[in-house]
Amino acid sequence: xxxxxxxxxxxxxxxxxxxxxxxxxxxxxxxxxxxxxxxxxxxxxxxxxxxxxxxxxxxxxxxxxxxxxxxxxxxxxxxxxxxxxxxxxxxxxxxxxxxxxxxxxxxxxxxxxxxxxxxxxxxxxxxxxxxxxxxxxxxxxxxxxxxxxxxxxxxxxxxxxxxxxxxxxxxxxxxxxxxxxxxxxxxxxxxxxxxxxxxxxxxxxxxxxxxxxxxxxxxxxxxxxxx
Amino acid sequence: xxxxxxxxxxxxxxxxxxxxxxxxxxxxxxxxxxxxxxxxxxxxxxxxxxxxxxxxxxxxxxxxxxxxxxxxxxxxxxxxxxxxxxxxxxxxxxxxxxxxxxxxxxxxxxxxxxxxxxxxxxxxxxxxxxxxxxxxxxxxxxxxxxxxxxxxxxxxxxxxxxxxxxxxxxxxxxxxxxxxxxxxxxxxxxxxxxxxxxxxxxxxxxxxxxxxxxxxxxxxxxxxxxx
DNA sequence: ACAATCAGTTACAATTTGATACAGTGATGC
DNA sequence: GCATCACTGTATCAAATTGTAACTGATTGT
Numbered sequence: 001x002x003x004x005x006x007x008x009x010x011x012x013x014x015x016x017x018x019x020x021x022x023x024x025x026x027x028x029x030x031x032x033x034x035x036x037x038x039x040x041x042x043x044x045x046x047x048x049x050x051x052x053x054x055x056x057x058x059x060x061x062x063x064x065x066x067x068x069x070x071x072x073x074x075x076x077x078x079x080x081x082x083x084x085x086x087x088x089x090x091x092x093x094x095x096x097x098x099x100x101x102x103x104x105x106x107x108x109x110x111x112x113x114x115x116x117x118x119x120x121x122x123x124x125x126x127x128x129x130x131x132x133x134x135x136x137x138x139x140x141x142x143x144x145x146x147x148x149x150x151x152x153x154x155x156x157x158x159x160x161x162x163x164x165x166x167x168x169x170x171x172x173x174x175x176x177x178x179x180x181x182x183x184x185x186x187x188x189x190x191x192x193x194x195x196x197x198x199x200x201x202x203x204x205x206x207x208x209x210x211x212x213x214x215x216x217x218x219x220x221x222x223x224x225x226x227x
Numbered sequence: 228x229x230x231x232x233x234x235x236x237x238x239x240x241x242x243x244x245x246x247x248x249x250x251x252x253x254x255x256x257x258x259x260x261x262x263x264x265x266x267x268x269x270x271x272x273x274x275x276x277x278x279x280x281x282x283x284x285x286x287x288x289x290x291x292x293x294x295x296x297x298x299x300x301x302x303x304x305x306x307x308x309x310x311x312x313x314x315x316x317x318x319x320x321x322x323x324x325x326x327x328x329x330x331x332x333x334x335x336x337x338x339x340x341x342x343x344x345x346x347x348x349x350x351x352x353x354x355x356x357x358x359x360x361x362x363x364x365x366x367x368x369x370x371x372x373x374x375x376x377x378x379x380x381x382x383x384x385x386x387x388x389x390x391x392x393x394x395x396x397x398x399x400x401x402x403x404x405x406x407x408x409x410x411x412x413x414x415x416x417x418x419x420x421x422x423x424x425x426x427x428x429x430x431x432x433x434x435x436x437x438x439x440x441x442x443x444x445x446x447x448x449x450x451x452x453x454x
Numbered sequence: 455a456c457a458a459t460c461a462g463t464t465a466c467a468a469t470t471t472g473a474t475a476c477a478g479t480g481a482t483g484c
Numbered sequence: 485g486c487a488t489c490a491c492t493g494t495a496t497c498a499a500a501t502t503g504t505a506a507c508t509g510a511t512t513g514t
Contacts, residue, residue, distance in 0.1 A: 001300055001301045001302065001303045001306055001382065001383075001386060002300055002359040002360055002362060002363035002366075002382075062361065062362075062364075062365055064365065064369070066451075066452070068365070068369045069369075070364055070365040070368055070369055072361050072364055073228055073229055074228045075228065076228045079228055083354055083357050083358075084354060085354055085355055085357070085358035086355075090358045090361060091361060110347075110350065112339065120337075123337065123350065124313075126353055126354065126357065127310055127311060127312055127353065128312055128313075129357055130310050130312070130353065130356055130357060130360070131310075131312035131317045132229040133229055133357070133360045133361075133364075134287075134289065134299050134317060134318060134360075135229060135289075136229035136364070137289075137297055137299055137360075137363070137364075137367065138289055138291065138295070138297040139229075140364060140367040140368045140411065141297055141367045141410070141411025142291070142295045142296075142297055142411060144470080144471095145470075145471070155228065155229075156228075159228060175490095175491070175492090176491075176492065176493090177491085183368070184367065184368025184369060185471080185472090186471075186472055186473085187491090187492080187493095188471090188472070188473080188474095188493085188494085189470090189471060189472075191492065191493055191494080192471095192493085192494085194492095194493085195493075195494080208479095208491080208492060208493090224293075225293070371500075371501090372500080372501070402461070402462090403461070403462065403463095404461085412501085412502090413501080413502060413503080414461090414462080414463095415462095415463080415464085415501090415502075415503080415504095416500095416501065416502070418461095418462060418463050418464080419463080419464080419501095421462095421463090422463070422464080435461075435462060435463095
């Protein structure tokens with residue numbers, strides 16, 4: 001049981017989707033490029049595909065009536081996103097940094113028909129997603145602001161960082177507001193925490209969007225124990 | 228991308244599970260009863276089954292080294308829990324209130340072999356799980372303490388409540404500490420918030436574990452807008 | 455019967471985070 | 485060139501939540 005926002009049931013007693021019609025073996029799925037700002041789908045759209053990110057960055061968001069927004073996840077290279085609930089997407093999805101994406105038919109996820117190997121791959125991606133989200137729960141609920149920001153930088157660094165001398169550098173294509181809405185903080189708090197990390201000599205910002213990690217060990221500490 | 232606690236990859240580039248050996252059609256899965264306090268599995272255990280809750284309440288938890296604990300979810304009747312990541316469970320699972328449970332083989336989730344209908348049902352449960360967890364993100368990150376507690380009571384009420392005159396009543400088999408660790412609060416804050424709801428005439432506690440909702444409308448308001 | 459323990463509750467102080475306001479910077483457009 | 489706008493960073497103050505500690509009532513064991 002989770003505390004869902006609407007009253008829609010999360011129980012297992014909902015009706016099964018009608019079995020899908022047979023489809024001819026899928027042609028080789030093609031990779032397409034999407035520019036920054038492009039919407040891949042909106043909340044409520046019929047979900048025809050799940051998306052595999054090859055390069056670039058996507059952003060999954062949900063918005064409440066009162067304007068409160070949550071960035072559910074960022075889609076980095078290697079991620080598969082857009083898992084549907086029933087027939088519909090339940091988040092919005094935008095491109096944050098120009099992305100190369102492979103779209104897989106939803107039927108490939110739901111039935112093995114035509115491409116059992118990809119079916120398995122997508123199924124396992126969904127299970128891995130559940131596991132990763134469970135970890136993220138702990139982060140949202142049990143970490144302080146500075147731990148959250150440090151953890152975030154560490155995660156991006158591990159996924160997209162490249163070495164520069166003894167240091168590691170990476171870009172943050174998303175805005176401070178996106179980071180705040182992802183971590184459950186305000187922009188001010190995110191900004192404050194970046195400043196502290198700079199003053200402590202742990203990171204350096206070449207531009208607001210370019211991070212240089214000066215002391216990876218300290219960043220790791222900061223992600224686990226509060227200062 | 229999520230901010231996972233360890234550095235384990237959440238990317239899609241991990242190796243595929245070896246294809247599973249053929250299994251004879253599953254015999255009718257039997258329902259078993261588990262007493263309060265029983266452990267269904269621990270973090271790291273090999274995952275052989277996923278569990279469908281028929282009656283009772285389960286609790287999924289993760290613990291950090293420093294003692295911080297997160298209750299990931301409660302398993303209420305209708306829920307399917309214990310989705311594995313790779314071969315292993317990534318949470319602990321305990322019985323909070325004596326439960327009747329049907330165990331489904333993991334292979335039924337991962338391959339359709341033997342029981343394609345249950346395979347579909349489990350797959351859809353996993354996708355519904357992802358959606359429900361995304362909603363829960365917003366709750367953990369963007370709701371105040373009182374909104375969280377009200378939302379929680381509302382969710383339990385909707386799932387397990389029974390009418391008593393014009394009111395609704397239900398039991399809370401989990402401790403205040405469990406509720407706090409589920410909502411990302413402290414026990415004191417949970418307790419305080421219960422008291423406020425009582426003083427406002429929204430709920431009444433016959434015992435600390437038995438809730439009577441006196442004003443469902445007000446509880447719904449409290450779950451969405453802070454007082 | 456009595457002490458010990460534990461869950462829950464309450465009060466108060468301490469701390470963190472959020473809200474507000476404002477300044478600096480770079481991009482865009484007229 | 486200059487105004488405008490979006491984004492970022494900083495400081496100050498207010499509000500919410502946590503931490504600490506004390507207290508209650510129920511339960512357990514001796």
